[in-house]
Amino acid sequence: MGIGGGTKGKSPFYPGQPVPIELFVGRSTQVERIMTRGAGQVTEGKPVAVFIQGEYGIGKSSITGYLQALAEKQYQLHPIYTPLGGAEMIEDLAQKVLEATLRSGALIPQRAEKLTHWLAKYIGEQSLFGFTIRADALQQDAPSIASGMLPFLNEVYARLRDTGITGIFLALDEINGITRNPKFAHFIKGLVDANALANPPLPLLLVLCGVQDRRREMIEHHEPIERIFDVVEIDPLRPNEVSDFFNRAFSSVNLRIEDDALKSMVHYSAGFPKIMHLVGDAAYWRDMDGVVDYQDAIDAVYMAADEVGKKFVDQQVFTNQYIV
Numbered sequence: 001m002g003i004g005g006g007t008k009g010k011s012p013f014y015p016g017q018p019v020p021i022e023l024f025v026g027r028s029t030q031v032e033r034i035m036t037r038g039a040g041q042v043t044e045g046k047p048v049a050v051f052i053q054g055e056y057g058i059g060k061s062s063i064t065g066y067l068q069a070l071a072e073k074q075y076q077l078h079p080i081y082t083p084l085g086g087a088e089m090i091e092d093l094a095q096k097v098l099e100a101t102l103r104s105g106a107l108i109p110q111r112a113e114k115l116t117h118w119l120a121k122y123i124g125e126q127s128l129f130g131f132t133i134r135a136d137a138l139q140q141d142a143p144s145i146a147s148g149m150l151p152f153l154n155e156v157y158a159r160l161r162d163t164g165i166t167g168i169f170l171a172l173d174e175i176n177g178i179t180r181n182p183k184f185a186h187f188i189k190g191l192v193d194a195n196a197l198a199n200p201p202l203p204l205l206l207v208l209c210g211v212q213d214r215r216r217e218m219i220e221h222h223e224p225i226e227r228i229f230d231v232v233e234i235d236p237l238r239p240n241e242v243s244d245f246f247n248r249a250f251s252s253v254n255l256r257i258e259d260d261a262l263k264s265m266v267h268y269s270a271g272f273p274k275i276m277h278l279v280g281d282a283a284y285w286r287d288m289d290g291v292v293d294y295q296d297a298i299d300a301v302y303m304a305a306d307e308v309g310k311k312f313v314d315q316q317v318f319t320n321q322y323i324v
């Protein structure tokens, strides 16, 4: 047995989770576009709204996380990442934005301190590992935050200003549930319009992530939505990007991958990041001698196909339950 044989460390593959920044590949056109026309403009004081559009599992959340880290580093935009899964009403959204705001300072102590001080009433138990959120207080104030989202975000900005931030980067992800509510389209348009008319406007980069159907649904509910977003499409990755990903991921855990193995893993991933992680993860656990060879790769592809099948079936079951 070679390196890594027998005992396994941490897998560098993240099926079902946004990818860590150091393993993020491709997307240079989209990143460049959102950094210059989005983040760069916001830093100059001009608010921008972007819709990151792409199929399920194509990498919308991953590029958003990557952009938030980059925009924070390059332009000092304060990132607030809000997954809206489960939210149906605007009040649910408000709660989630508030909670995301509370947690948004986590990596920068000076900001964390200001935010937790300001929003102390929503903080429950403090522990060594962070804090719990007080759902009762949050629920009570959600309606006023929902109707005053812009003043709330302005306040975040004002309070963090002297930590060096130049604006806010608010990402609303997992919008599937909430787009069904016609009020959501109106809420977003209202937020963008109110900010455009403010003097000066809040330097806000607003990013929504979703499949094309969800954007269409928003437009059906409120036609002017069509014009407020710069739509950025996320496509499958190119073969050389997938190849780059496997090389980086395997070498990060000191595994070597043989050429023909790499070729078939790239081929069967077909540019889909979700499949790429499933295949990679299977190969990682399959390998016993520190070298991923052709047989490991083929076995991994079969295992991943099995996983994809299972997940597909689960999703069907889930979707059907949802409709009923």
Ligand SMILES: Nc1ncnc2c1ncn2[C@@H]1O[C@H](COP(=O)(O)OP(=O)(O)OP(=O)(O)O)[C@@H](O)[C@H]1O
Pocket (backbone or CB within 6 Å): 014, 015, 016, 017, 018, 019, 020, 023, 024, 025, 026, 027, 054, 055, 056, 057, 058, 059, 060, 061, 062, 063, 245, 272, 273, 274, 277
């Ligand atoms: N650019 C990338 N480089 C490497 N891995 C990626 C990249 N983009 C996405 N991934 C991986 O692909 C999978 C799907 O990515 P992600 O969750 O970001 O997609 P999504 O479009 O947000 O999916 P969903 O529609 O389920 O919300 C994850 O395992 C993630 O780690």
Ligand SMILES: [Mg+2]
Pocket (backbone or CB within 6 Å): 060, 061, 062, 173, 174
């Ligand atoms: Mg996602």
